[in-house]
Amino acid sequence: MTTQNDGNDRVELLQGTLDVLILRTLLAGRQHGQGIARTIETTSGDEFLIDHGSLYPALKRLQKRRWIEAEWGVSSNNRRARFYELTDAGRRQVEVETRRWHRLAAAMGRVLGPDSGEELA
Amino acid sequence: MRWGWGRDRQSDIEEREERLAHIRIEADRLIEEGVPPREAMERARERFGYDPSLDASDARARMNPLEFLARDVRQAVRHLASAPGSTTTILLSLVVGIGVNTAIFSLADQTLVRPLPIDEPHRVVQLSWEGQWVGEGRGWGSILPHPLFLGVQEPGRDLFSSIAARSPGVATLVTPAGPERANLSLVTGEFFTTMGIRPHLGRLIDPSDDVVLDGHPVAVLSHSFWSTRYASDPDVVGRELVINQRPFTVVGVAPEEFHGTDWSVVPVAWTSMMMNDHIHAWGDLDQPRVRFQHVFARLAPGVSQRDAEDAIQPWFQRYLRTDMEHASWPGDREESEIGAYLQSRLALLDGGSGQAARSYELTEPVMILSFATLLLLLLACLNVANLSLARAVARYRDTAVRTALGASRGRIMTERFVESGLLALVGGALGVLMAPVIGRWILAYLEVGGTGMAIDATLDGRTLIGALLIALVATVLSGIGPAWFAASTQPMGALRSRGTAGGVRLRRALVVGQVALALVLLMSAGLFASTLATLRAGGPGFATDQLITFAVHPGNDGYGPVEAKQRLEEILEAARGVGGVESAGMAVWPMLTGSGWGNSMYVDARDGRFETDLYLPMNAVTPGYFDLLGVDIVRGRDFDEADRTAGDEWAWDKTIVSQSFVDRYLPDEEPLGVRIDFTREDRATLRMEIIGVVEDFAEHRLRDPEPQIYFPILSQVRTGATFYARSRLPLAEVGPAIRARVADLDPVLTVSDMRTFDEQIDRLLVFERLLSSIGAAFALFATGLAMIGIYGVLAFSVQARTKEVGIRMALGAPRIDASRLIVTDALRLTVLGVAVALPLSWLLGSLHEWWR
Numbered sequence: 001m002t003t004q005n006d007g008n009d010r011v012e013l014l015q016g017t018l019d020v021l022i023l024r025t026l027l028a029g030r031q032h033g034q035g036i037a038r039t040i041e042t043t044s045g046d047e048f049l050i051d052h053g054s055l056y057p058a059l060k061r062l063q064k065r066r067w068i069e070a071e072w073g074v075s076s077n078n079r080r081a082r083f084y085e086l087t088d089a090g091r092r093q094v095e096v097e098t099r100r101w102h103r104l105a106a107a108m109g110r111v112l113g114p115d116s117g118e119e120l121a
Numbered sequence: 122m123r124w125g126w127g128r129d130r131q132s133d134i135e136e137r138e139e140r141l142a143h144i145r146i147e148a149d150r151l152i153e154e155g156v157p158p159r160e161a162m163e164r165a166r167e168r169f170g171y172d173p174s175l176d177a178s179d180a181r182a183r184m185n186p187l188e189f190l191a192r193d194v195r196q197a198v199r200h201l202a203s204a205p206g207s208t209t210t211i212l213l214s215l216v217v218g219i220g221v222n223t224a225i226f227s228l229a230d231q232t233l234v235r236p237l238p239i240d241e242p243h244r245v246v247q248l249s250w251e252g253q254w255v256g257e258g259r260g261w262g263s264i265l266p267h268p269l270f271l272g273v274q275e276p277g278r279d280l281f282s283s284i285a286a287r288s289p290g291v292a293t294l295v296t297p298a299g300p301e302r303a304n305l306s307l308v309t310g311e312f313f314t315t316m317g318i319r320p321h322l323g324r325l326i327d328p329s330d331d332v333v334l335d336g337h338p339v340a341v342l343s344h345s346f347w348s349t350r351y352a353s354d355p356d357v358v359g360r361e362l363v364i365n366q367r368p369f370t371v372v373g374v375a376p377e378e379f380h381g382t383d384w385s386v387v388p389v390a391w392t393s394m395m396m397n398d399h400i401h402a403w404g405d406l407d408q409p410r411v412r413f414q415h416v417f418a419r420l421a422p423g424v425s426q427r428d429a430e431d432a433i434q435p436w437f438q439r440y441l442r443t444d445m446e447h448a449s450w451p452g453d454r455e456e457s458e459i460g461a462y463l464q465s466r467l468a469l470l471d472g473g474s475g476q477a478a479r480s481y482e483l484t485e486p487v488m489i490l491s492f493a494t495l496l497l498l499l500l501a502c503l504n505v506a507n508l509s510l511a512r513a514v515a516r517y518r519d520t521a522v523r524t525a526l527g528a529s530r531g532r533i534m535t536e537r538f539v540e541s542g543l544l545a546l547v548g549g550a551l552g553v554l555m556a557p558v559i560g561r562w563i564l565a566y567l568e569v570g571g572t573g574m575a576i577d578a579t580l581d582g583r584t585l586i587g588a589l590l591i592a593l594v595a596t597v598l599s600g601i602g603p604a605w606f607a608a609s610t611q612p613m614g615a616l617r618s619r620g621t622a623g624g625v626r627l628r629r630a631l632v633v634g635q636v637a638l639a640l641v642l643l644m645s646a647g648l649f650a651s652t653l654a655t656l657r658a659g660g661p662g663f664a665t666d667q668l669i670t671f672a673v674h675p676g677n678d679g680y681g682p683v684e685a686k687q688r689l690e691e692i693l694e695a696a697r698g699v700g701g702v703e704s705a706g707m708a709v710w711p712m713l714t715g716s717g718w719g720n721s722m723y724v725d726a727r728d729g730r731f732e733t734d735l736y737l738p739m740n741a742v743t744p745g746y747f748d749l750l751g752v753d754i755v756r757g758r759d760f761d762e763a764d765r766t767a768g769d770e771w772a773w774d775k776t777i778v779s780q781s782f783v784d785r786y787l788p789d790e791e792p793l794g795v796r797i798d799f800t801r802e803d804r805a806t807l808r809m810e811i812i813g814v815v816e817d818f819a820e821h822r823l824r825d826p827e828p829q830i831y832f833p834i835l836s837q838v839r840t841g842a843t844f845y846a847r848s849r850l851p852l853a854e855v856g857p858a859i860r861a862r863v864a865d866l867d868p869v870l871t872v873s874d875m876r877t878f879d880e881q882i883d884r885l886l887v888f889e890r891l892l893s894s895i896g897a898a899f900a901l902f903a904t905g906l907a908m909i910g911i912y913g914v915l916a917f918s919v920q921a922r923t924k925e926v927g928i929r930m931a932l933g934a935p936r937i938d939a940s941r942l943i944v945t946d947a948l949r950l951t952v953l954g955v956a957v958a959l960p961l962s963w964l965l966g967s968l969h970e971w972w973r
Contacts, residue, residue, distance in 0.1 A: 034143040038150070052143070056136060077149045081142040082135075 018050070018058045020097040023086065026068060027094055032081035033059060059084060067093050190539070197540040200512075207508045208544075210909055215548025215595060217902055218501030220555035223588040225494045227560060229487050230583060231384065235474065238378040240317025241419075242473025246426055248273065248416040252465025253458060255451065256410035263470065267394075268409040269440065270309070270416050273467075276436035280429040281418040285312035288414045289386055290400040293677040293871050295363035296350040302674065302873040303346075305364070306381050306388035307397055315419045316379070322347075323358035323373030330372075330393040334406075337393040338369040344377040346389035362390065365399060366679030366869065382415065382475035410449045417472045430469040437467040451800070486888045489968075490895060493645065497899050498591065500638040504906045505599035507631040509541055511913050514628075534605075541600030549592030553585065563891065625918060629950060632910040636954025637961065639900070639907035644962040646896035653893040656886060661713060662818030662826070663750040665882065669852050671859065671875035672711060674841025678869045682837035688867060689834075689842050693743065695862040701850030702859075706746035709834060711843040711874070713885050717821045722830065724786055725796045725807050733786060738820040739830040741773075746831075747815050749845060755780060757793045757813035760833040764812075773832040777813040782828035797830070823885065843874070852877050907954075915947055 025031065025039045036059075037050035062068045067090030073083040086094070144165045151161035201208045236242035248269075250262040270286040277284050290305045310328030318325070321344055330337040340362050342351070351357045362369045369392065380387045397406050405411055420429055441463055444450065454462075513520070520533060673692055675685035689707060696705045710718045719736045744760045747753070754777070764775045776797060783792045792814055798807035809832075817826035834842070848855045852875070860872050883890065919926075926939045 032142070032146065033139060034146040037143075052140070056139070075142075075146055077146070077153075079142055079145050079149065080138075081146060082139045 017101075018054055019062060020094070020101060021048075022058060022062060022084075023067060023090055023094045023097060026084060026086045026090070030073075030083045030085040032073075032075055032083050034081070035075075036084065062090070066090075193536055193539040194543060196536065197543050200516075200540060201544070204512060207512060211505045211508050211544055212548050212551070214501040214504045214906060215545060215592075216551040216555060218498040219549050219552030219588060219591055219595065220559055221899075222494045222498050222591050223553055223556035223584060224559035224563065225487075225490050226587045226591070227556065227581075227584040228563060229491050230587070232487055233484060235583070237316070237382065237473060237475050238318075238376075239473070243471075244420045245315065245317075245472040246418050246420060246429070246469040247472035248418065249468045249470050250465060251468045253461035254412070254465075255454065255458070255462050256412065256449075262468075263415060264412045265414050265416050266409045266412040267406045267414055268444075270414060272440050273416070273418075273433070273436070276433055277418060280421055280424050280432055282421045283311040283315045284416065284418040285309050285315040286394060286414040286416045287312055287382060288394070288397070289383075289388070290397075291677075292365050292400050293674060294389070296346075297352075298350040300871045302672075302677070302871060303389045304386050305400060306391045307394045307400060308391050309394045312391070312417075315417050316382075317419065318376055318379050320373040321376045322355070323371070325373055325375065326391055326393055331395055334395050335399060337395045338364075338367060338399075339372045339393060340364065340369045341373045341375055341391045342371055343375050343380070343387070343389050343391075347374045350389075364390075364392070364396075365677045367399060382417065382472075384475065408449065409444050409447050418469075426469050426471075430467075433467055433469075437465075438463075441465060453800075486892055489892060493642065493896065493899055496638055496642055497903060498595065499598075500635055500642070500903050500906055502595050502598040503631050503635045503638070504910055505541070505544070505595070506601075507628055507635070507910050507913060509537075509544075509599060510628050510631070511917065513537065514625075514917070538596075538600050542596050545592050545596035545599070549588065549595070552592070553588050556584075556588065563895070625914070625921075628914045628917070632907070632914050632950050633953045633957060635907040635910040636951055637957035639903035640955060640958035641961045641965060642896070642903040643900040644958070645965050646893070646900035648966060649889070649892040649896040653886065653889045656823045656889060657882075659823060660819075661823060661882065662816065663752050665878040667847050667849065668750075668845060668878035669848055669855060669876070670711070670843060670845050670878055670881060671856075672841060672843045672873050673863065673870055674873070675867075675870060676838065676840035678867075678871060682839050685841065686834070686836055686838040688870065689838055691866055692863055692870075693844065695866055696844060696846055696859055699846075699848075699855060699858045699862060701848045701855050703847045703849060704745070704749045705844060705846040706743045706749040707834070707842040707844045708743075708746060709741040709838060709842050712740070712820055712845075713823070713881055715885060719821070720799060722797050722799065723807060726787060727790045730807070733828070735785075735828060737782070737828050737830050739832070740820060741832045741834045743834055746845075747777075749847060750818065752816045752818045754813045754815055757811070759813060760831075764833045765835055772835060773809055775812045775833060776809045777815050777831045778811055779815055779826070779829040780817045781826045782830065783814055785828050823882070845878070911947060911950060914950070915943065918946060919943055 021040050022036055025036050025043075028039075031039065033052075033055055037052070037055055040048055040050055059068070059070070063070060066087055068084045069087055070082050070084050072080060075081045144162070147165040148158070148161040151164055152158055156164065237245075239245065247263055248265060250265060250269075252262075254262070256266070265286075267286065270284070274284060285308060287306050287308045290307055291302060292305050294301055294303050294305075308326050310326065310331030313325040313327070320341070323341075325341050326339065330339050342357065342362070347353060347357060351360070354360070357371050358373060360371050362371050375391070381391075392400070394406070420426065445459075445462075523533065524530075673689065675688040676682065680688060693705055693707055696702060710716075717738055718740065719738045721733045721735065722737060723730055723732050742760070744762060744764070747759060757777070760775065760777065766772070766774070778792065778797075787795060792811050795811045796807040797809050797811065815831070817829075819826070820829045821827065846855070846859075856875050860875070863870055863872050922942070926942065930936065930939060
């Protein structure tokens with residue numbers, strides 16, 4: 001579970017959301033683990049902080065499901081790193097998951113109503 | 122979860138590398154943002170929340186297997202040390218289980234299995250007469266007459282590279298250490314060639330010593346006799362050794378490891394078969410009706426045991442027919458007996474272990490002991506398994522947490538096996554150290570019974586390998602349960618529950634097994650003890666207190682039969698004159714020593730002449746002998762001086778029989794006046810007349826009374842006699858006085874076998890005493906183990922049921938109910954154990970009955 005509350009008000013990552021975030025990030029092209037984490041963090045406006053204790057198991061899980069593939073390569077500043085890439089199945093999965101999240105988010109939004117303040121965050 | 126370490130390690134390494142790469146990439150990024158390198162690295166690390174170099178799985182990956190094992194061992198030691206009680210109990214179980222097994226294994230190996238320390242023992246065969254024997258003496262077919270040995274030379278020429286005969290003898294030897302009676306072995310010329318051994322010093326008996334009757338007074342000393350009596354004198358060859366008052370020349374010393382072909386009777390020296398008459402060995406060389414030799418042969422190269430046996434049969438058939446024409450062939454044999462005689466075969470048995478393995482009475486006790494020790498080991502393993510399981514259960518939560526954290530099943534099982542392996546190793550090592558101690562304890566018993574057996578308590582390589590195997594079996598047996606239990610731990614369940622019922626069923630089963638085994642051992646101990654008690658309580662049929670015995674053999678000290686008899690009479694008179702001695706008597710054969718004289722007899726009953734169906738113990742005794750022992754003449758009279766007519770040992774015409782003889786053979790008639798004899802001669806009446814009937818007492822064995830026959834000692838005694846004296850004073854005082862009197866009378870004479878009669882009986886009962894003592898020790902230990910087992914399981918289940926008991930009592934159940942709950946549980950285990958043990962004990966009981 002992705003919780004890293006350093007006393008600031010970052011949002012807790014809901015269970016099961018990391019996978020889809022990784023997949024979505026990889027849609028842009030191959031990337032190493034740290035890159036994935038950074039991308040998620042920056043695109044979320046630093047709302048999410050990716051805990052590496054969750055990142056590796058998630059990457060493994062996705063590999064096991066054959067949605068992503070990994071190979072060793074060299075990073076832009078010449079560091080050896082493992083690069084991850086979407087498979088065809090993974091590409092399809094991004095669509096499935098994205099649709100589902102949008103439906104879920106919309107449904108949640110309808111139920112919860114308009115943003116009523118900080119107390120629910 | 123995965124089995125084994127291979128993949129685990131591989132992915133661990135990859136993950137670690139990946140994490141390190143990420144830290145570096147993050148640090149690079151921070152440096153690009155202008156953070157100083159050092160701080161960048163620190164922040165990157167902090168950012169990842171951990172330092173991979175401190176990761177345990179990472180540390181494991183970098184360790185080599187040896188370090189890995191060392192870590193596991195350290196961890197196991199910590200675990201074991203944290204529960205000293207159960208560790209000590211486990212170790213004790215293992216030490217005793219493995220120690221006793223190793224000792225008994227060594228004993229069994231030496232007595233039943235191990236070949237002689239000779240060259241190519243598998244090529245040595247022993248000849249054995251399988252079928253009907255016609256002649257003196259019963260017993261094993263591997264005891265053969267000398268003419269057969271002579272005859273087999275010719276057909277054996279192409280089959281065997283050498284053939285040899287040996288026979289045992291007892292003689293009086295005079296060495297620099299003084300006179301003594303000792304075992305000799307008489308051998309033919311090719312004996313040592315057949316055994317394939319080389320001398321330690323000088324030479325061995327060879328064919329040049331096997332030519333002229335009575336013409337080869339030469340001796341080869343055994344290594345231990347040479348070192349104890351001649352102080353390992355390197356110049357012993359050529360020195361003199363007096364045997365039965367005649368000087369023999371020492372020609373050599375046998376190698377240290379060679380004890381002859383029979384470890385149960387070890388000779389101190391070997392001499393030529395040609396000296397048979399001088400040694401007064403057991404038979405005559407030219408008599409085909411008398412058998413007293415073991416015949417060994419070494420198979421010629423390329424000849425198999427089977428082929429040789431087949432090839433020798435035509436000759437043996439001719440031998441049987443020729444034998445029937447010999448003057449000594451009894452003319453009175455039935456057709457059926459002659460038919461069976463002609464059907465006999467000359468078998469070739471494995472001879473590489475000597476003759477003792479087949480014939481000696483130690484076989485059964487050793488087998489029984491081996492069986493009992495296996496039970497004991499099994500019991501010890503059950504106990505260890507039980508305790509280890511308890512340990513595993515106690516660590517249930519700990520294991521569950523570790524499983525939840527990702528410890529693999531293989532990992533946890535490995536740890537458990539390292540733990541039980543460590544216990545088995547330490548227990549095994551201590552057990553092996555203890556084995557010689559146990560071995561010596563057992564041998565101390567045997568030493569009292571036998572004379573100079575070649576068994577020792579030290580362990581050799583074979584035994585150590587055996588012990589290793591035993592320890593290995595013990596590890597697997599006792600480790601597999603706990604390891605399996607630990608590995609099957611389900612993390613969620615364990616973390617939720619406070620304790621666990623897991624393993625209890627298995628532990629209960631183990632306890633039932635322990636109770637059953639302990640009961641079996643207890644019952645067999647009871648059987649052995651009751652056998653011994655019955656034998657002791659029954660006694661020989663007369664009071665043994667204040668009875669002492671000793672032997673003198675003038676025939677071995679250079680006297681002829683008539684002089685020997687005179688010497689014996691003088692000694693008897695002298696003994697009667699010793700202070701404290703109330704009465705004394707003598708008999709030609711020693712009583713209750715495991716050896717003796719016996720034969721079947723012909724009886725002239727009212728309804729006709731018949732041969733007794735049993736081998737009857739017999740003895741020749743002095744008048745007053747029965748009186749001395751305290752057995753009553755119930756009919757007729759004792760021998761008197763008038764019955765001691767002139768003549769050789771065999772010229773008796775009066776006899777006294779035991780009550781059992783009358784009960785069995787003359788139940789409905791007046792026994793006095795009935796005539797009996799050794800041979801069925803065509804005479805109107807047989808030679809010896811029954812003049813008395815004596816109460817039953819034990820001549821050969823302490824079991825049921827046997828029909829026995831007594832004769833008076835006449836005017837000749839071939840070798841010597843055994844004396845019995847009732848004495849008011851202890852042996853320590855009377856013994857030296859008797860020795861002094863005998864020495865005064867004739868310094869040449871040697872007094873031997875002086876002891877109290879109780880000691881004599883102890884010697885006779887050596888195996889019964891051994892089995893009874895070991896049985897009791899085993900049973901005690903087994904009961905202790907079973908008690909620990911029951912206690913452990915009960916304590917555990919009581920703890921688990923505290924809540925239940927509490928609720929019951931809160932609801933008003935009386936305290937007694939709670940106790941009943943627990944006691945019923947204990948009883949259930951015990952009853953189950955008994956149910957398992959009963960059929961086993963019944964089996965054991967029948968085995969025991971059969972052994973008796």
